[in-house]
Amino acid sequence: MGMVMIKCPQTGRAIPTGIETDRESFRRLPVFFGHTRCPNCNANHDWFAREAWVDEPSVGRWRRGAGFRA
Numbered sequence: 001m002g003m004v005m006i007k008c009p010q011t012g013r014a015i016p017t018g019i020e021t022d023r024e025s026f027r028r029l030p031v032f033f034g035h036t037r038c039p040n041c042n043a044n045h046d047w048f049a050r051e052a053w054v055d056e057p058s059v060g061r062w063r064r065g066a067g068f069r070a
């Protein structure tokens with residue numbers, strides 16, 4: 001499992017959306033969008049799945065328990 005990440009449009013930094021999935025499942029999802037509270041600029045960002053990616057623990061820097069939820 002990994003964490004769906006988006007890029008903050010204000011700071012350009014990756015932020016976790018709080019949605020956990022794996023790359024295969026994410027790729028099979030129909031187009032969707034979400035709203036995520038951004039810890040960098042303290043605002044809500046709207047995003048589309050095509051702008052998001054899955055940051056899996058083996059390759060990413062996501063740490064569980066950071067407390068961010070969509």
Ligand SMILES: [Zn+2]
Binds near residue numbers: 039
């Ligand atoms: Zn932001």
